[in-house]
Amino acid sequence: MSNQAKLELDGKTYNLPVVSGTEDEKAVDVSALRATTGYITLDEGYGNTGACQSKITFIDGEKGILRYRGIPIEELADKSSFIESAYLIIYGHLPTSAELNTFSDLLTSNQNLHEDMKYHFESFPSSSHPMAILSAMINAASCYYPDLMQGDRGHFDEHAARLISQVRTIAAFSYRKSVGKPIIYPKNNYKFTANFLHMLFSDPYDDYEIKPEVARALDLIFLLHADHEQNCSTSTVRMVASSQANMYASCSAGVCALWGPLHGGANQAVVEMLKEIHASGDDGSKFITAAKDKTSGKKLMGFGHRVYKNHDPRAKIIKKACDEVLVALKIDDPLLNIAIKLEEAALKDSYFVERKLYPNVDFYSGIIMRALSIPVEMFTVLFAIGRMPGWIANYKEIADDPKGRICRPRQVYVGQPLNAYVPISKRK
Numbered sequence: 001m002s003n004q005a006k007l008e009l010d011g012k013t014y015n016l017p018v019v020s021g022t023e024d025e026k027a028v029d030v031s032a033l034r035a036t037t038g039y040i041t042l043d044e045g046y047g048n049t050g051a052c053q054s055k056i057t058f059i060d061g062e063k064g065i066l067r068y069r070g071i072p073i074e075e076l077a078d079k080s081s082f083i084e085s086a087y088l089i090i091y092g093h094l095p096t097s098a099e100l101n102t103f104s105d106l107l108t109s110n111q112n113l114h115e116d117m118k119y120h121f122e123s124f125p126s127s128s129h130p131m132a133i134l135s136a137m138i139n140a141a142s143c144y145y146p147d148l149m150q151g152d153r154g155h156f157d158e159h160a161a162r163l164i165s166q167v168r169t170i171a172a173f174s175y176r177k178s179v180g181k182p183i184i185y186p187k188n189n190y191k192f193t194a195n196f197l198h199m200l201f202s203d204p205y206d207d208y209e210i211k212p213e214v215a216r217a218l219d220l221i222f223l224l225h226a227d228h229e230q231n232c233s234t235s236t237v238r239m240v241a242s243s244q245a246n247m248y249a250s251c252s253a254g255v256c257a258l259w260g261p262l263h264g265g266a267n268q269a270v271v272e273m274l275k276e277i278h279a280s281g282d283d284g285s286k287f288i289t290a291a292k293d294k295t296s297g298k299k300l301m302g303f304g305h306r307v308y309k310n311h312d313p314r315a316k317i318i319k320k321a322c323d324e325v326l327v328a329l330k331i332d333d334p335l336l337n338i339a340i341k342l343e344e345a346a347l348k349d350s351y352f353v354e355r356k357l358y359p360n361v362d363f364y365s366g367i368i369m370r371a372l373s374i375p376v377e378m379f380t381v382l383f384a385i386g387r388m389p390g391w392i393a394n395y396k397e398i399a400d401d402p403k404g405r406i407c408r409p410r411q412v413y414v415g416q417p418l419n420a421y422v423p424i425s426k427r428k
């Protein structure tokens with residue numbers, strides 16, 4: 001294996017160093033390219049650009065592998081919890097019992113929003129999308145911590161725990177607000193995911209009964225979403241953090257990036273697509289035809305991935321969990337039958353096969369969330385709750401890097417050449 005790449009430009013040869021990762025992925029280091037050659041690289045959509053070297057998550061999209069800090073997602077899904085995996089992702093190792101207890105206590109002691117934040121919720125219209133509220137409220141939360149306002153990057157553990165814990169409280173409050181119900185405060189004796197269900201579904205006069213299979217399925221959804229290397233929202237978090245913006249501002253930007261239907265918004269879009277197919281009486285075949293037609297404006301939502309050119313390992317785990325939850329809750333969801341038919345048809349269709357389009361994590365996660373009575377507008381919010389540890393771990397890598405530089409891509413300008421200002425009276 002060569003440790004240098006040769007580049008020929010304008011009759012000259014340049015040697016570029018080759019960097020290898022732990023799993024032997026290779027990159028040509030172009031960091032000195034412009035200084036030595038005057039050229040930059042162009043890679044719209046960043047499909048071939050490594051923006052950083054990271055120790056958090058490994059993905060092999062060709063083989064369908066996902067590991068947090070080296071541990072396969074299948075093993076974590078089977079043996080770990082969201083909170084334990086969050087610790088692993090942020091701090092780089094599985095916690096001891098003492099570390100896990102300290103982390104849990106920190107999450108519990110930071111789960112309540114500052115009481116004044118309740119008034120912010122009042123000012124959103126009831127039609128607001130909870131992702132808009134979530135992003136705004138995460139940013140607003142930073143205003144209550146003067147150390148952050150002074151640019152202090154200390155108190156990491158406390159702020160990280162507060163964000164993980166409060167994103168769930170904010171999410172539940174925004175849902176209650178959207179349905180015109182009173183806010184339910186978290187309880188100290190509930191674990192992370194059970195507490196979220198309590199804040200979503202209890203009433204002041206009637207505690208919601210938390211079924212263990214429901215709490216476990218939701219915890220699994222959080223765990224499976226906890227990190228996914230340099231996706232759109234995580235790259236956004238790193239980009240914002242590189243300007244030395246605080247952790248709340250950086251993660252709030254991540255929420256905005258996640259909202260779009262090509263990213264976290266896909267789980268909501270999948271269920272809406274399945275409902276549309278169901279309402280039209282189609283068995284899915286008409287929709288598949290439309291999804292292959294670029295002029296139709298339709299895509300098979302929940303299919304395809306920038307990195308996975310094989311089965312998304314999270315999709316396999318979610319599909320199994322989906323089957324189990326529906327049986328445990330005795331739910332017969334026609335949308336699940338449509339999803340299964342769509343998957344079978346797409347996996348046999350040459351359009352999807354040739355483009356290596358497989359079901360991704362969002363294809364079945366929406367069906368589980370429906371079964372758990374989570375409202376559809378909350379689906380992407382749940383993704384954000386799950387992704388918070390990954391955003392924080394990536395923020396930490398940026399904040400802890402003494403050689404860190406602001407992220408600032410270049411461009412190839414294709415606009416007007418030098419042009420003159422024309423006074424308004426002379427413009428045609």
Ligand SMILES: CC(C)(COP(=O)(O)OP(=O)(O)OC[C@H]1O[C@@H](n2cnc3c(N)ncnc32)[C@H](O)[C@@H]1OP(=O)(O)O)[C@@H](O)C(=O)NCCC(=O)NCCS
Nearest residue numbers: 261262263266291299300301302303304305306355360362
């Ligand atoms: C995830 C996604 C944004 C990846 O985008 P990408 O890496 O830029 O993939 P591309 O757009 O280059 O796709 C390659 C080809 O497959 C097609 N394609 C990709 N996803 C498709 C889908 N879900 N349905 C139909 N066609 C799809 C593209 O149109 C393109 O076709 P072409 O080669 O004829 O032009 C894309 O697959 C998508 O939009 N999927 C649906 C949304 C979704 O589920 N997002 C959640 C991701 S976890």
